[in-house]
Amino acid sequence: MEISRRTFLGTTAALSLFPTFGALATSPPGDVVGKVAVGYQGWFACAGDGAPINAWWHWSNVWEQPPSPSNNWINIWPDMREYGRGYPTAYAALGNGQPATLFSSYDQQAVDTHFSWMRQYGCDAAALQRFNPNGGEGATRDAVAARVRSSAEKYGVKFYIMYDVSGWATMQPEIKADWTAKMSAHTASPMYARQNGKPVVCIWGFGFSDGNHPWDAGTCLDVINWFKGQGCYVIGGVPREWRVGGAGTRTGFLDTYHAFDMISPWMVGAIKNADESDNIYNAINVGDQADCNAHGIDYQPCVLPGEVHARQRAHGDFMWRQFYNMVRVGAQGIYISMFDEYGEGNQIAKSAENSAMLPTNSGMLALDEDGTPCSSDYYLRLTTDGGRMLKGQIALTPTRPTPPVLGGGGDTQAPSVPSGLHVTAHSATSATLAWTAATDNVGVTGYRVFANGTQVGATASTSFAANGLTPSTAYSFTVTAQDAAGNSSPVSAAASVTTDPGGNANLALNRPTAESSHTQVYGSGNAVDGDSGSYWESANNAFPQWLQVDLGGSTPVSRVVLALPPSAAWGARTQTLSVSGSSDGSTFTTLAGSAGYTFDPNTGNTVTVPVPAGSRRYVRLTFTANTGWPAGQVSEFQVYA
DSSP states (O other), X not given: OOOOHXXXXXXXXXXXXXXXXXXXXXXXXXXXXXXXXXXXXXXXXXXXXXXXXXXXXTTSSSTTSOOBTTBOOOSSOBOOTTOSOOEEOSSOOBTTSOOOEEOOTTSXXXXXXXXXXXXXXXXXXXXXXXXXXXXXTXXXXXXXXXXXXXXXXXXTOEEEEEEEOTTOTTHHHHHHHHHHHTGGGGGGSTTBOEETTEEEEEEEOTTXXXXXXXXXXXXXXXXXXXXXXXXXXXXXXXXXXXXTOOXXXXXXXXXXXXTSSEEEEOOBTTBOSHHHHHHHIIIIIHHHHHHHHHTTOEEOOEEOOOOTTTTOOGGGHHHHHHHHHHHHXXXXXXXXXXXXXXXXXXXXXXXXXXXXXXXXXSOOOOTTTTSOOOOTTHXXXXXXXXXXXXXXXXXXXXXXXXXXXXXXXXXXXXXXXXXXXXXXXXXXXXXXXXXXOXXXXXXXXEEEEEETTEEEEEESSSEEXXXXXXXXXXXXXXXXXXXXXXOXXXXXXXXXXXXXXXXXXXXXXXXXXXXXXXXXXXXXXXXXXXXXXXXXXXXXXXXXXXXXXXXXXXEEEEEEEEEOOOSTTSOOEEEEEEEEEESSSSSOEEXXXXXXXXXXXXXXXXXXXXXXXXXXXXXXEEEEEESSSSSOEXXXXXXXX
């Protein structure tokens, strides 16, 4: 018998997870029901970042010129302290004397930073905004989608595609073509969001009564039904007055709205203070929830932190009132607008706390604009507690439990120290670590890994593969545990290791590769780039497939080490493969016959394949099966003498 949310709520465990003061929905808890989703723009680029668009995408009005006081598109400055790279702007230095730099969504490290925050602060899913992908921005958007997938897998955060159809004139055929040719491939990711067993897709913009959304109800219904025919769970980003009618919505759309699996009304611009949130609750949200319940539709209202430059935030009171109203109405999920919307100043991602973190000539406001000091992660911490209230982990309360600055209340207890840190494997350029999980009064959200005092990564699991190390070098590794409130444990006891001599270096690192095929942007070069988070994936459902590296000359070879991303999101799987070698790239000799090799994230997600000692220039892997996904998959293809 298929479980329903009603059946689930009948269990003791479920009653501890979900509030009982709302009407029952038709869907059981999943990746969006019972969860907090955040809108993720991912649409910032900088000149010189390598992105195809090669411009200051969404940072400035004139993208060809760097942001400056006279060429500015954003309303608040990001907190840049945790980004690995920043791009210089034409602004004056910050008030603290630091240069005024900005991040690029094209940089994997920047997206990693955002998803590490999502993991730490309880953002369950990221809705990647996808506008018309067929113009000059398309290639950059495609690349950002691949980076989002990589970061989601690395940090264990769900993601899904959210099409914003605004201004997309030929939307009806092109959205179908884009899903079929490009975006549907991402559903192969173990972190792609699913609800009721179906991949989640959101379509934002049907039914709005303006020139950017000109389609009639029949056209929109056709698109919804097409996605449902592809086996998708479809969310509708609709006007706030979708049910009652009003100036913002077209008439005759009610049956179209009722075709969605989940309805998510847009609230940006509708409210700007706590009283208006209460008015919307009484006039719209209560009736919306009842209508959704009556039609078997899940309800995911929008919660917003408020626009900084419009002074709407009231140091969190505005956002918390919305959380309170949406939980007490019985909403099945909550959508935060937005994670990284620095343009509208409506973001929850870490932002300038005060004037010391703003360019001195920017004229912008910081989070302390109303005189109340706020830490840069304050609205992420509010999101943490809002999610806990949605899930019944804290009581329904109109009073926000999260203070603007840590130490003023809320959860101040740090996790315990991770214990038993040890090195499970090492090479000339890598070390694999494992440890015993920490504990916390609320819950551990992740771990940070340090080498010789410098952070080298973060993970939600109790193992980590540190790559890119220097041969014949001593490293002292430590780990700290974090909780959702931002508390960090003391540093663990150290685990020391000296990497193997340079003569035992990975011979395949950054060498030329070849392949039988690849899907999306998961090309063969990803397998030799030294980054365990990137990977090669062959065409699906088309075994056999092969991956090959050119060592540049005849080289002694005695073992091959293969890896998959270390994140726990990559569940254990067995890949059947063989290894062969060649001196000329055309005639290959079998070095290791076809066999099944198990990749397990609990042991670093790596396997070693010994091969007979001998000199080869080309080393090839041939895949014939994979229990985890119908394709060959490798994040690191390493060859050793």
